[in-house]
Every structure is written in C-alpha cells, then in structure tokens.
Amino acid sequence: MRSELAGMDIPLPLLLSTLAISATICYVLFRAGKRRRAPLPPGPRGWPVLGNLPQLGGKMHQTLHEMTKVYGPVLRLRFGSSVVVVAGSAAVAEQFLRTHDAKFSSRPPNSGGEHMAYNYQDVVFAPYGPRWRAMRKVCAVNIFSARALDDLRGFREREAALMVRSLVDAAKARVPVAVGKAANVCTTNGLSRAAVGLRVFGSGGARDFKEIVLEVMEVGGVLNVGDFVPALRWLDPQGVVARMKKLHRRFDDMMNRIIAERRTGAKTTVVEEGKGDLLGLLLAMVQEDKSLTGGEEDKITDTDVKALILNLFVAGTETTSSIVEWAVAELIRHPDILKQAQEELDAVVGCDRLVSESDLPRLTFFNAIIKETFRLHPSTPLSLPRMASEECEVAGYHIPRGTELLVNVWGIARDPALWPDPLEYQPARFLPGGSHENVDLKGGDFGLIPFGAGRRICAGLSWGLRMVTVTTATLVHSFDWELPAGQMPDKLNMEEAFSLLLQRAVPLMAHPVPRLLPSAYEIA
Numbered sequence: 001m002r003s004e005l006a007g008m009d010i011p012l013p014l015l016l017s018t019l020a021i022s023a024t025i026c027y028v029l030f031r032a033g034k035r036r037r038a039p040l041p042p043g044p045r046g047w048p049v050l051g052n053l054p055q056l057g058g059k060m061h062q063t064l065h066e067m068t069k070v071y072g073p074v075l076r077l078r079f080g081s082s083v084v085v086v087a088g089s090a091a092v093a094e095q096f097l098r099t100h101d102a103k104f105s106s107r108p109p110n111s112g113g114e115h116m117a118y119n120y121q122d123v124v125f126a127p128y129g130p131r132w133r134a135m136r137k138v139c140a141v142n143i144f145s146a147r148a149l150d151d152l153r154g155f156r157e158r159e160a161a162l163m164v165r166s167l168v169d170a171a172k173a174r175v176p177v178a179v180g181k182a183a184n185v186c187t188t189n190g191l192s193r194a195a196v197g198l199r200v201f202g203s204g205g206a207r208d209f210k211e212i213v214l215e216v217m218e219v220g221g222v223l224n225v226g227d228f229v230p231a232l233r234w235l236d237p238q239g240v241v242a243r244m245k246k247l248h249r250r251f252d253d254m255m256n257r258i259i260a261e262r263r264t265g266a267k268t269t270v271v272e273e274g275k276g277d278l279l280g281l282l283l284a285m286v287q288e289d290k291s292l293t294g295g296e297e298d299k300i301t302d303t304d305v306k307a308l309i310l311n312l313f314v315a316g317t318e319t320t321s322s323i324v325e326w327a328v329a330e331l332i333r334h335p336d337i338l339k340q341a342q343e344e345l346d347a348v349v350g351c352d353r354l355v356s357e358s359d360l361p362r363l364t365f366f367n368a369i370i371k372e373t374f375r376l377h378p379s380t381p382l383s384l385p386r387m388a389s390e391e392c393e394v395a396g397y398h399i400p401r402g403t404e405l406l407v408n409v410w411g412i413a414r415d416p417a418l419w420p421d422p423l424e425y426q427p428a429r430f431l432p433g434g435s436h437e438n439v440d441l442k443g444g445d446f447g448l449i450p451f452g453a454g455r456r457i458c459a460g461l462s463w464g465l466r467m468v469t470v471t472t473a474t475l476v477h478s479f480d481w482e483l484p485a486g487q488m489p490d491k492l493n494m495e496e497a498f499s500l501l502l503q504r505a506v507p508l509m510a511h512p513v514p515r516l517l518p519s520a521y522e523i524a
C-alpha cells in the first residue's frame with residue numbers, strides 16, 4: 001500500500017514507522033524535560049488551610065532552625081496560602097541573596113505595607129524598581145552617607161551624654177535601671193532629632209509623638225495571620241489591621257501638623273531648630289518640585305516624606321537598642337571580657353571624658369564585642385521577608401515564582417560547621433589572628449548577616465552600627481554594672497521573648513556605678 005503526502009508517494013510502512021519513531025523521541029524528550037526540573041525543597045507536612053503556621057510557635061527562628069536540622073538548609077513550608085522557603089545555611093543564603101538577588105528584591109505584600117506604610121509608598125515595602133531605588137538614594141544621601149552621618153553625629157553623642165546623666169541620677173538614688181529602656185530612649189531620640197528635630201522621650205519630648213512611635217514599633221512587630229490566610233483577612237482575628245488603620249491616621253495627622261508648623265515657621269512641638277534635619281531637607285525637595293526618578297509625573301510628595309520618616313522609626317529604633325541591651329547583658333555575664341573592654345576604653349578615651357564617635361575606629365576589642373553580640377542576638381532573626389519575582393533553582397531545588405523567602409540569620413550564625421563553639425560568647429574570634437578576623441557585618445560574609453545582604457540590605461546599616469557602638473561603649477566606659485541583690489552574673493536569664501524582633505524575655509535590670517573622674521560626668 002502507498003500513501004500520498006503533500007503530493008509525495010510514500011510507502012505506508014515507512015510512514016508508520018517514521019511516525020512511531022517521532023512519537024517515541026517526543027515522549028523521551030518530554031520525560032527528560034520533566035526530570036530536568038529540580039524537585040521542590042523538603043519540609044514538614046502542614047495543616048489544612050493554616051499550613052505550617054500552628055507549628056511555628058512564638059520563637060519562630062528557633063523552630064525553623066530545628067526544622068533545618070531535620071530537612072536540610074533549604075526548607076519549604078506553607079503559611080496559610082503562601083509558600084515559604086527558609087534559607088538555613090550561609091551557602092544557601094548566598095545563593096538567594098547574591099546569585100539570585102535580583103529575583104528576590106521585592107518583599108511580599110503585607111498589611112503593614114498597605115495600611116501603615118502609605119500603601120507601599122515607603123522604602124521597606126516598596127516593590128523593587130526605580131521608585132524604591134530613588135527613595136533609598138534620598139536616605140543614603142541625606143542621612144546615611146559618611147558625610148551626613150558625620151554632620152548628624154552631634155545628635156547621637158548628645159543623646160548618649162543625656163543617657164549618662166540620667167544613669168548617674170539613678171546611681172545616686174541607688175535604684176536599678178532597665179538598661180534596654182535607657183538605650184531605647186537614647187537611640188530613639190538620636191534618630192528622631194536627626195529625622196524631625198524632635199525628641200520622642202524626655203524633657204522637650206512631645207507626648208503624642210512618643211505614644212504614636214511606641215505603638216508603631218509594637219504593631220510593626222506583630223505577625224498578622226490575615227496576611228497568610230485570605231479567608232481570615234476580612235475577619236482581622238487579632239485586630240491588627242484595625243489598630244494599624246487607627247494608628248496610621250494618628251501618625252499621619254501628627255506628621256501633617258509637624259510639616260505645617262515647619263512650613264509656617266510656627267514653633268509648637270519643634271524643640272530643635274530643625275535646620276539640617278532630614279525633614280527639613282525633604283521638605284525643601286518637595287518645595288523645589290524635585291522628581292524622584294527623573295520623570296515629570298514622579299515628583300517627591302508629602303506622602304513620600306511621611307512614609308520615609310515612618311520607616312526610620314519602625315526599622316531603626318528597637319532594632320538598635322535591643323542589641324545594646326544584649327551586649328551589656330553578655331558583658332555582665334562575662335566579667336573578664338568586660339574588664340578587657342574597659343581597659344581598652346580607658347587607654348583610648350581616658351577617664352576624664354565620655355566616649356566620642358571619633359574614638360570608635362581605635363576600639364579593636366570593643367568592635368569585636370559588637371560583632372559577637374550581633375552574631376548571637378541579631379535584632380531581626382529572620383531578616384525581612386523577600387519574594388521570588390521569577391522561578392529559579394537553589395541548591396538543587398526548584399523555587400517557584402511567588403515563593404516567600406525567609407533567611408534564618410540567627411540559625412546561620414550558630415552553625416557549628418562555620419563557628420567553633422557557636423553558643424559561646426567569644427569576641428576574640430573576630431580579633432587579628434582569630435578564626436573570623438576579617439568578617440564584617442556589611443553583607444559580604446553570609447555566615448553573619450544581621451543587616452541582611454544584597455540590594456535590599458538594611459538602608460540604615462551605617463547609622464545603626466554607629467549608634468549601637470557609641471551607645472554600648474558609653475555604657476561600658478562610664479559605668480560598672482551590678483545586678484540587683486541575689487542575682488548572680490553566671491545565672492543571668494538570657495531567654496528570648498516571643499516576638500519578630502529579638503527582645504529579651506526578662507528585661508535587664510542593673511545598677512550603674514560611675515567609674516570615671518567626676519569631671520567626665522559634668523554634662524550641661
């Protein structure tokens with residue numbers, strides 16, 4: 001038999017065998033293609049609807065660290081309807097945040113970004129793109145560049161001195177102080193003076209401002225179940241969204257008032273001159289009709305200014321003061337390390353004045369203490385979430401588009417494969433000749449990334465690091481620290497609280513004992 005195909009006369013057996021061979025080749029290629037796609041990462045089975053949310057507990061970073069030991073360094077979970085992947089080793093974090101960083105440069109949508117941060121018009125939640133880049137540049141130039149940091153140094157040092165004054169008063173009264181609270185007043189006021197020319201706490205502080213900032217920091221740290229389970233979103237079971245909306249209105253009203261006062265030159269709440277602060281610089285840009293991205297329709301607006309200021313308070317206050325509190329607690333637990341730190345401070349600074357920022361580069365041992373504290377007690381143990389804008393392959397696993405990424409910076413910094421005696425507080429590991437002498441905190445060493453890494457690394461890293469170092473150095477240089485009667489340094493409770501930020505479960509209370517010459521404490 002013969003068959004006619006496109007006018008050709010082909011024998012039927014030949015045609016059939018050609019078709020059979022083609023079909024077989026297609027099938028083999030299809031199977032090979034299927035096999036080439038990497039598997040999804042492993043992870044524990046979750047519950048219906050809620051997925052793995054009920055298994056996380058309050059100390060999510062600890063649970064995820066344990067799961068990583070079982071399932072490996074790329075862990076796949078489901079938070080409600082969101083697929084989440086957790087990076088649990090330095091090598092895997094590097095693949096996500098260096099090799100594939102461009103694909104993970106946006107953050108997943110969430111209620112904080114929508115209801116508090118002016119519908120993602122800020123820096124923290126803004127989708128990756130020209131607008132986000134421009135907003136980051138505005139911060140970088142006006143507050144976080146080396147020059148801006150130096151210009152604003154007076155605010156930080158002044159607040160550190162005021163902290164010392166209040167601690168001397170407590171010493172005279174023989175009352176123990178909450179070290180984290182004292183540090184928080186210092187870091188928040190330092191930032192708020194630089195940002196809006198106002199002190200949040202203390203004399204001259206605006207009460208409204210303080211209340212709003214405290215609540216913004218608190219609400220910003222809550223994990224909202226409605227973000228992961230769409231069916232629960234409208235119910236708002238924790239009442240988080242309702243609080244956010246109310247708080248947003250209060251913050252917005254307050255900022256509108258501050259901006260109006262600035263524009264009319266009225267002086268109701270402004271305790272600093274306001275010259276040279278970030279708000280003044282940003283309002284000048286609005287006045288000049290400056291474009292963010294160069295486009296005509298993309299002028300910087302009052303909303304951009306308010307969103308940016310909000311970011312600084314949420315991202316830059318508790319993160320900074322919690323590290324100071326952990327550092328002082330570690331030093332109380334390790335009197336030999338505290339003594340060595342004080343000897344270095346005395347040699348560099350002397351005993352007749354307080355620490356200044358210009359002393360910091362010469363404090364080799366003290367800088368190692370700061371690194372070691374960030375290693376064991378990173379303020380944001382799971383960094384901030386990112387989201388895959390494209391699919392990719394990491395460590396042999398397929399990561400689909402839309403997957404949320406958490407990087408367990410807390411767990412990675414305790415990996416025994418990377419850190420000898422990982423649970424021991426040993427600043428010397430960062431000293432010349434130590435096992436990690438060249439490691440820094442700036443996102444290049446993936447075993448230690450408390451500020452994140454890649455394009456969306458912490459925008460306030462330089463400010464945060466300086467503020468943490470100068471505040472801690474001031475506390476350690478100006479005072480000896482004694483625990484309240486009955487507490488032993490080696491038994492100090494070092495438990496972590498239930499929170500997205502790494503707070504202490506039991507706030508550190510201690511007696512400051514002045515140790516410098518009396519003239520050092522003469523603070524105007």
Ligand code: HEM
Nearest residue numbers: 124315316319320379383384451452453456458459460464
């Ligand atoms: C010292 C303590 C601080 C720590 C440990 C810290 C940590 C972080 C981390 C882990 C991220 C996410 C990075 C990533 O996605 O890879 C981040 C983002 C951010 N941080 Fe910080 N931070 C600190 C202080 C500050 C300060 C003082 C400010 C501002 C005054 C600030 C402003 C920001 C902003 C604006 C972002 C968002 C960056 C973006 O999405 O482009 N942070 N921070």
